[in-house]
Amino acid sequence: MYFDDLPVGFTHETGSQSLSEEEIIAFARQYDPQPFHIDREAAAESIYGGIIASGFQTLIVAFDLVLNSGVWRDASMGSSGLDELRWHLPVRPGDRLRVKMTVMKSEASKSRPDRGRTTFFYEILNQKDEVVSSYYAVQLLKRKV
DSSP, X not given: OOGGGOOTTOEXXXXXXXXXXXXXXXXXXXXXXXXXXXXXXXXXXXXXXSOOOOHHHHHHHHHHHHHHHTSSGGGEEEEEEEEEEEEOSOOOTTOEEEEEEEEEEEEEOSSXXXXXXXXXXXXXXXXXXXXXXXXXXXXXXXXXX
């Protein structure tokens, strides 16, 4: 889909993906080696009561789900960043994540008619429909020309 196909109010939900304890630990060992991500005993004694995924891993999984859904992949020209990123609930081994995205704002470029800026609100949900993370992202998208 292109900029012109994504009006304000448009929503899309992705497929889902689960995270195993092994995947969580492997990711965290490389990128976020805090004890509650990599050490079962330390995690059990932590405020989380067990291993949880890094918030960064949650974001990467969500981005992969959105990209693979194809909703704006072919039109993407990059993003200027994320706003109001929040991790609401921990992601635990076996959780199944999916993403709900909503177009909040859409502006065609005045100086470059081949593109527009679309602000999406993303909610990452688990298998219980609980929001585990949320954020806004501005996506630069190609227009149908």
